Amino acid sequence: MATTAPLLSPQHARPAHLPRRLPPPLHLASHLDVPAKRMRLRRAPPPCTAKFGKFDASDAPAEAKEAEAAADGGVAQPVEEDDSCLPSDLEGAIRQSGKASSDFVNSGGLRAIAELLIPQLEFLNEEGAQAELWALSKIFLDTLVQETGQKVTAIFPDAGAAALLKYQWKDAQFKCASLSDRKPVDPEDEVAVMIIPDHQMLEAVERIASQLSDDPIRPLVMWNPRLVSGDVGVGFNVRNLRRNFLSTFTTVYSMRPLPTGAVFRCFPGQWKVFYDDPNRPNRYLLARELTSRPDATDIERIFGGVDEQSEEAPSLMNNVMGVFSSVSRFMRIISK
Template sequence: MMLLKIISKRAWCYKSKHKLFRKKMTAACLLTWRVQSGNLAKLVHLFVSSGGMRAIVELLIPQLQFLDDEGAQAELWELSRLFLDTLIEETGSQRIKAIFPDAGAAALLKYQWKDAAFGFSSLGDRKPVQSEDDIVVMVVPDYQMLEKVQKIVSDLSDDPPRPLIMWNPRLISEDVGVGINVRNLRRYFLSTFTTVYSMRPLPAGAVFRCYPGLWKVFYDDKDRPNRYLLGQEFVRRPDAEEIEIIFGNTGDNSEQGPSLFSKAAGVFSSLNRFMRAISK
């Protein structure tokens, strides 16, 4: 009985600690996106104005990758609203259509956001895009809906072609049941898009891309707190091995791997520091 009480207490403490961390991470995400939302809209507008048709905007924070987590959906929708509103301000009178993953989310948000200046639809709609839509933004499109995503992309390529922006897409799955050919097809499809903005915080650095610049891998400057050094630049997204080599060369390896919370806290701290650095 005593053992059960101890286990129950530890589980409660873990859950409470997890919730507290989520709240801090949520605040950081919202602050990050508010700081960068105006710049993101300018980047997308620059890309579209120069003739670009397929763009990706992504903030690769673990918390934003799991829609099943409690509260994660509400956080995602709030962040997407910030991006959509600033994109409307930047593009002026152009009509923007936001496509959400499912009809339930689209209906709920349309009800909650009665003052929204953009249109609503879902990937499950029979005709999610109308002829009067000038720019289409897909919010967190999922790999399970890839065929519908591809259909919309194909339709938007018709005369006259219209720009499509994917916001935090999740079209790549590493599930064991997914064959290599399917994965390659997904990666090829994504290669037809230009990543206009990408931020991936790491415990001791970040991977960053801001259109039209190169991909950059930064790591902590151990001699100057809250400063970063440029490790390397790439013309394409660096893979895991290339990132590992860069951080290995900085001597940032430890004998014992960090705990889950230590690793998450490292990402949280890195995000705050990196955003302060690039916002100066």
Template sequence: MKVELLIPELQFLNDEGAQVGVWELSRVFLETLIEESGENQKVKAIFPDAGAAALLKYQWTDAKFGCASLGDRNPVDKEDEIVVMIIPDYQMLEKVEIIANQLSDDPPRPLIMWNPRLVSGDIGVGFNVRNLRKMFLSTFTTVYSMKPLEAGAIFRSYPGMWKVFYDDVTRPNRYLLAKELQVAPTSTDIEMIFSELAGESEKKGEASIIDQAMGVFRSFNKFMKAISK
């Protein structure tokens, strides 16, 4: 399973103090998972590097879950019933795949990736490597996703459909539903949805902040097409 909170505050882990907030938020997720799945479930949290795992294990002495890192020789124990990878990095993809295969043995154990960063925008990454990443990620089901847009948001809570929202100009910080989709919308899908909304707005003779977002989507589309060649 995959859980995505694609908000700006969680995307720039190199910023000073950013990681502290991310780790604290991940703890909220882990503790909620334990509450919902049962106190007797043994949950293991796997962090991207050994330094973070060691620090958090030292600080979170009262945590009801175990801590390990992707760099550990054996991050998953036989007793672990649910494994949660916290922001696994694309540089550790091979290790992530090994753990996923290990957990798929009989009986299979749940693997949750929380805000994975397994896809890199690095133009130097080869085509075959990108395809392998896509194939691996396609085996996961996104059970929760939230991503803000320039003038709206994308949301999904399993087993519900993917929903694209746009800003309600009459009510600040509120959204209106634009469209529901069976699969995750691509940047092209989003551009088309907002183009249709902008067209409807023009017919009504109304000014809309939707129009302001269109240039952003078009620029993003060009960028994505460029790096995927």
């Protein structure tokens, strides 16, 4: 399948010594309400805000250039910094999510979630954008097949998409099925992957997950699930979903940009909260590592601690809390 050059072509990958960049900050309430204007994947983000965008070697920080100049034989030595674990572009993030999912499956894990909460993947329900979304999902699936060496079944939201992709991806090393299939997973399949399952197909999602829990027991990975929707409100069904179903999954990969930082997890590593490096644009410093996903209260405390050490504390705290105040109540309710 053809893909857009600015997003997937290898010439956009940057050398290892260049600074890491994240995608544009994500409005955290975007998955709770319907945005007035959605971003198309094929449009490159504006240069001034694109932290996942292409940039020149001249943008490299001074310390990176010094490390390169001091390296033996003129070969640049990678410098391990706080944000070295972050991906350098969107394709790298997707491959990283596939590697984390594979490591989890290879370690004996059974239920995993890999999520990239970034604008390029959040708003791809527009007409004409799904083809690009499926192309990105193939990067994840190819990585999973390569790293696990097992028979993988990719389960797409509808039968039309599954049939089209099965026709277009004749050489794919995985099988294509849909949530509406009577038997999307065959006995010989070893790993099942649900691609962006949404709340409208929740019954089918739970049914397939239950089938995979029977003999033979097989791993289930959900890539960018959308099982909680703001359109249905916060009620008993949502709380029950989190308590009885989603709580059985391990989030093995998560990328959530913030206005002044990011929340990141890549299995088997811990959850990490980053904040913007005030001295180096588009670079990040590690604020805290946690054993579980940080909620709004955790973020408030972490950035509050960062503020005490920063001369720009008021603006930093106001920016972060302006985002989290709109969703903190929602998160507390559905976590009960």
